[in-house]
Amino acid sequence: MQRPFVHPPIETVTLEGILYALADPVRLEIIRRIGAGTCAMNCSAAAPEKMAKSTQSHHFQILREAGLIRSERRGVEVINQLRCDEIGQKFPGLIPAILKAADERDACRST
Amino acid sequence: MQRPFVHPPIETVTLEGILYALADPVRLEIIRRIGAGTCAMNCSAAAPEKMAKSTQSHHFQILREAGLIRSERRGVEVINQLRCDEIGQKFPGLIPAILKAADERDACRST
DNA sequence: TTCAATAGTTCGATAATCTTGAACTAACGA
DNA sequence: TCGTTAGTTCAAGATTATCGAACTATTGAA
Numbered sequence: 001m002q003r004p005f006v007h008p009p010i011e012t013v014t015l016e017g018i019l020y021a022l023a024d025p026v027r028l029e030i031i032r033r034i035g036a037g038t039c040a041m042n043c044s045a046a047a048p049e050k051m052a053k054s055t056q057s058h059h060f061q062i063l064r065e066a067g068l069i070r071s072e073r074r075g076v077e078v079i080n081q082l083r084c085d086e087i088g089q090k091f092p093g094l095i096p097a098i099l100k101a102a103d104e105r106d107a108c109r110s111t
Numbered sequence: 112m113q114r115p116f117v118h119p120p121i122e123t124v125t126l127e128g129i130l131y132a133l134a135d136p137v138r139l140e141i142i143r144r145i146g147a148g149t150c151a152m153n154c155s156a157a158a159p160e161k162m163a164k165s166t167q168s169h170h171f172q173i174l175r176e177a178g179l180i181r182s183e184r185r186g187v188e189v190i191n192q193l194r195c196d197e198i199g200q201k202f203p204g205l206i207p208a209i210l211k212a213a214d215e216r217d218a219c220r221s222t
Numbered sequence: 223t224t225c226a227a228t229a230g231t232t233c234g235a236t237a238a239t240c241t242t243g244a245a246c247t248a249a250c251g252a
Numbered sequence: 253t254c255g256t257t258a259g260t261t262c263a264a265g266a267t268t269a270t271c272g273a274a275c276t277a278t279t280g281a282a
Binding site: 042044054076077078 | 260
């Protein structure tokens with residue numbers, strides 16, 4: 001089928017959806033990678049290597065439905081970017097706080 | 112069996128565990144109620160009314176295992192409180208950001 | 223002490239959700 | 253047109269959640 005990507009308008013994005021999406025370690029990692037990069041990232045680059053593609057695709061779909069990312073086909077690949085401005089407007093400081101917590105966790109781990 | 116409550120030391124509390132616990136709407140609501148109150152709260156008061164007690168109990172167990180709450184038996188009931196100082200030390204601003212987002216969502220809803 | 227009531231917990235079974243491999247689609251280049 | 257790459261969709265087995273029923277722990281009253 002492969003219908004075009006659906007992105008919920010920011011008004012319908014819910015806190016539950018965001019937390020649910022970010023509660024999965026894989027998806028949190030994807031968001032961290034996408035969020036850290038300056039430009040949009042394709043799915044394979046953002047997801048863990050050894051995971052089944054179908055599972056990757058599933059995770060991206062959940063991130064899209066949660067309103068966290070915007071996906072767009074660019075040639076043979078699909079590029080993704082964080083909808084940080086929109087989300088930041090609706091839930092100020094939420095995403096940064098979570099990403100900061102993830103960074104702090106990593107910093108603690110490596111010491 | 113009913114073994115005594117186990118509370119993970121703050122060092123073993125993970126961001127994943129916290130996000131996972133708070134991703135469930137019921138558990139987020141429980142944390143909001145416990146967090147809002149000035150004193151510790153028993154399970155029935157913090158959980159939604161019409162939910163099965165076994166399900167409530169299950170949710171409290173997940174919140175405990177995530178390190179979000181500390182439970183203690185007080186007579187016939189079990190009182191719960193947010194471990195906000197400890198968590199705030201490990202993940203500064205995380206819980207407040209999530210609770211703030213929940214408050215903002217409610218504020219938008221009611222207007 | 224014994225009995226009843228209250229507040230949670232544990233257990234077992236069904237219902238919902240996740241993960242994966244296989245088959246498929248869409249775009250590109252030789 | 254064919255082969256390759258990058259993702260998606262689908263169906264099925266494996267986890268995980270929800271509930272009712274039975275149980276435990278504590279209190280207070282007879």
